[in-house]
Amino acid sequence: MTETFDIECPGCGKTKGPITTHPGTVGIHCSCGVSATVDIENQTVDEWQER
Known part of the structure; x- marks a missing residue:
């Protein structure tokens, strides 16, 4: 079953969010100018940088 979480x-x-818990990583882009990679397994931000 696929679950979702927020970050x-x-x-x-x-x-x-919501971000689905399928295997792998996804990228998020926020209006504040930050891009981040989300570690799905740990439900945490993996790496991030200002655009």
Whole structure:
């Protein structure tokens, strides 16, 4: 069964999601100018950078 979770933007703290728990990683892009890679398995931000 696929589940979802939310993650907080490491730049501004806004909640981003829902993100599905399928294997792998996804990227998020926030309006504050931060792009981040989300580690699906650990449900955490893997790496992030300001655009």
